[in-house]
Amino acid sequence: xxxxxxxxxxxxxxxxxxxxxxxxxxxxxxxxxxxxxxxxxxxxxxxxxxxxxxxxxxxxxxxxxxxxxxxxxxxxxxxxxxxxxxxxxxxxxxxxxxxxxxxxxxxxxxxxxxxxxxxxxxxxxxxxxxxxxxxxxxxxxxxxxxxxxxxxxxxxxxxxxxxxxxxxxxxxxxxxxxxxxxxxxxxxxxxxxxxxxxxxxxxxxxxxxxxxxxxxxxxxxxxxxxxxxxxxxxxxxxxxxxxxxxxxxxxxxxxxxxxxxxxxxxxxxxxxxxxxxxxxxxxxxxxxxxxxxxxxxxxxxxxxxxxxxxxxxxxxxxx
Numbered sequence: 001x002x003x004x005x006x007x008x009x010x011x012x013x014x015x016x017x018x019x020x021x022x023x024x025x026x027x028x029x030x031x032x033x034x035x036x037x038x039x040x041x042x043x044x045x046x047x048x049x050x051x052x053x054x055x056x057x058x059x060x061x062x063x064x065x066x067x068x069x070x071x072x073x074x075x076x077x078x079x080x081x082x083x084x085x086x087x088x089x090x091x092x093x094x095x096x097x098x099x100x101x102x103x104x105x106x107x108x109x110x111x112x113x114x115x116x117x118x119x120x121x122x123x124x125x126x127x128x129x130x131x132x133x134x135x136x137x138x139x140x141x142x143x144x145x146x147x148x149x150x151x152x153x154x155x156x157x158x159x160x161x162x163x164x165x166x167x168x169x170x171x172x173x174x175x176x177x178x179x180x181x182x183x184x185x186x187x188x189x190x191x192x193x194x195x196x197x198x199x200x201x202x203x204x205x206x207x208x209x210x211x212x213x214x215x216x217x218x219x220x221x222x223x224x225x226x227x228x229x230x231x232x233x234x235x236x237x238x239x240x241x242x243x244x245x246x247x248x249x250x251x252x253x254x255x256x257x258x259x260x261x262x263x264x265x266x267x268x269x270x271x272x273x274x275x276x277x278x279x280x281x282x283x284x285x286x287x288x289x290x291x292x293x294x295x296x297x298x299x300x301x302x303x304x305x306x307x308x309x310x311x312x313x314x315x316x317x318x319x
Contacts, residue, residue: 022082022260023056029250030078030086032071034064037154037182038201038284042118042248043087045280049271054264064181067155068092069103076110080255085114085264087250091157094303098311099157107251113296114250114261115268118286121221121245122160123206123231124199125214127190135218135237138197142173149175152186152198157316160186162307163199163220163244165314170239190214201246202228202285220244227285247303248286249296265293 029047031040040062047058063071068091075086091099093107105111124135130149132138142149153161156179168174178195180186183204189195191213199220206228209216219231222243234242250268252261269290271277281288291299 020259022257022263023054025083026057026059027054027083027085028059028061030061030063030071030075030084032063032065032068032075032086032088032092033154034182034184035062036184037064038120038203038246039087039089039248041203041284042281042286045277045284045286046117046268046271049274049277050267053267053271067096067157067179069096069100069105072107072111073105075251076105076107076253078253080253080257082252082256082260082264085250085252086111087117087248089246089248090159090303091155091161093249093251094300095157095159095162095307095311097304098308099316108300110254111251112254112256112261113293113300114252115265115293116289116291116296116299117248117250117268117272118281118288119245119247120201120203120286121219121225121228122163122199123202123209123216123228124197124218124220124234125187125190125205125209125216126197127193127195127214128212129193130196130215133215133217135232135234135239138217139167139171139173139238142171142175146174147176149197150178150195151175152189152195152200153177153179154183154186154200155179155181157311159220159244159246160198160200162310162316163242164197165316166242166244166310167234167239169314170241187214199244206285225285225287227282227287247289247299249300261293265291 033039043060051058072088072092078084151164183200187204218234272288272290
């Protein structure tokens, strides 16, 4: 017993020393989506200021594929030494545990929460070819033309997918789902007429809406967004039970020393409070959060409980 106690004490001292000395080299942040996607934009806004605080560069590694599952899986299997973090989103961190029977990782067991970084309201947008300019017109067009419209998302199980599926369920309408690798590609599909509508991150939608290439008609948040006050919510537009908000969270491989996780969480929160960072985030339509690991863990559990019955009720399966 004495030997075990000595070993445990020695291990604890070693972990503490490791955390105090961290980081000694660049830190990578895996983003499981393509460059230019919302998580990538968020990571690059945060990185410069975060690197200055921890004293080492943060290198974004884009690992797109399988709706975020591929990169999230890679992060879950990385060495838990404090030199790999993940910036991922709703689906690969929560929803895909319900959608996929053989997910190669378990975000609740193979990853540890670091910080809920930000949220953003999705913007529902329609192609100019639909000739509608409101949620009412959009829904009426779907009912008049069942099965003739396609909608885009950023991947199976993404909030841009589930939000529209919930609209379809509530309104008893139908449209064909077409998943894309990024919000930028999905918006391009609307403009080109490959799909007729989507509910996507505003950083991709709004520049095109302002240029007149498509029409933004509503936000998916519970209340009007201070960043997009001109757009009504789906609730205001006659869909009271629909709220589908993208969120972005930093995670680390299971086994990463808690002292490093806690420090990274504090540093992220501090960066997100910096006025210059907040200004850049708001320009990209992000609402910064910056939570503790414990708060993120609780939030993920709440998201699982909220969306599991929705996913099971709709009978959604990966396309």
